[in-house]
Amino acid sequence: MAGLAGLIAALGRSAQRSFGRFGSVTHNNLFAVILLLMAEEPLDRPSSTAIFYLVIGALAALPLVGDMARRVPEARMALWPLTTWQRAMVLAFNLLLNPMLPLAVLFALLSRHRAVGAGLFSVGVLAPIAFGAFRIWKNPPRLLRLVPSCPGRLGGLVQNRLRELLQTLDLWFAALLSLGGCLYRIFYPHPDPMATVVLGGFIVILLSTAGQASSSFDAESAIARRLLLPLTGRDVLLARDLAWFLALLILTAPYGWHRTAAAGFLALAAGHRTILTPPTEQTRWQFAAGQLVPTGLFQIFAVIVAVSTTHQYGPLVTLVCGGIWWASLEWFGRKA
Numbered sequence: 001m002a003g004l005a006g007l008i009a010a011l012g013r014s015a016q017r018s019f020g021r022f023g024s025v026t027h028n029n030l031f032a033v034i035l036l037l038m039a040e041e042p043l044d045r046p047s048s049t050a051i052f053y054l055v056i057g058a059l060a061a062l063p064l065v066g067d068m069a070r071r072v073p074e075a076r077m078a079l080w081p082l083t084t085w086q087r088a089m090v091l092a093f094n095l096l097l098n099p100m101l102p103l104a105v106l107f108a109l110l111s112r113h114r115a116v117g118a119g120l121f122s123v124g125v126l127a128p129i130a131f132g133a134f135r136i137w138k139n140p141p142r143l144l145r146l147v148p149s150c151p152g153r154l155g156g157l158v159q160n161r162l163r164e165l166l167q168t169l170d171l172w173f174a175a176l177l178s179l180g181g182c183l184y185r186i187f188y189p190h191p192d193p194m195a196t197v198v199l200g201g202f203i204v205i206l207l208s209t210a211g212q213a214s215s216s217f218d219a220e221s222a223i224a225r226r227l228l229l230p231l232t233g234r235d236v237l238l239a240r241d242l243a244w245f246l247a248l249l250i251l252t253a254p255y256g257w258h259r260t261a262a263a264g265f266l267a268l269a270a271g272h273r274t275i276l277t278p279p280t281e282q283t284r285w286q287f288a289a290g291q292l293v294p295t296g297l298f299q300i301f302a303v304i305v306a307v308s309t310t311h312q313y314g315p316l317v318t319l320v321c322g323g324i325w326w327a328s329l330e331w332f333g334r335k336a
Helices: 002-027 029-040 050-071 074-079 084-096 100-111 114-136 155-166 169-187 193-211 219-228 233-251 257-276 292-313 316-335
Strands: none
Touching: 029 050, 029 193, 029 292, 050 169, 155 169, 155 233, 169 193, 169 233, 193 233, 193 257, 193 292, 233 257, 233 316, 257 292, 257 316, 292 316
């Protein structure tokens, strides 16, 4: 029994680490946007941010369930001297530690919308089944193979950064929002013309944390590559910006390139300042963890100003924002 108690305690510590990795969303610019929207909404109505909670929880479900599966590997379970009922107890306790269950309750309380809690609870129940089916699949498609090699001296760095972006939940959240906006414009009888402007700016904000210069999946390897490759700090920063900007242009193609490009230029310019800070280690298949204060707030403000100004004065503002980005690239590239 003592060994079983120690095993259950170890599972609890592992679940705590999973919650900690999910907490990266609190260092994301999306967290600030949700707080701002919640502060403006009336308390006697369902929360307008309910859909955000539902999408965040759904996107995070499979990675968190993957942590559940890794807590109790099948090979290690076969080696432990446990009886049948003890194995059943361990597996049941591991399922109870599914982070989606308490998150469903928490998001339901925050959103004041029962459908959100019910939806997240359903996701939490179905995610282990979906993850198990994916593990049984013998030859699942490799997502990273979809990124082609990029030409030029910086092509390898751009390709590597694109692969990193594909492994962040920020990109997939932005992709879902972009798809939803397209469906709204296609099927809604009288779509609001301002919806295009707002959605384009919001997609930029969703991606802005991943655009900060200090974020990296493997900070030590990134520093080593910078020292070994015959490239300047400006070259490395430019490669990161090109990859991020390419992803942004693909996702915001239906929303007016000049507005989103202007917002992207200023978001990158504001994010360059983090290159002077220690690298922020990222976790794959989680939301990007960046510097929310002050860099993230600067990025959100810059995106709002760029979108509104470009909408009012036209593409000329995009050229000005591009000049600001280039000046920031030259300045912080020398400091890198």
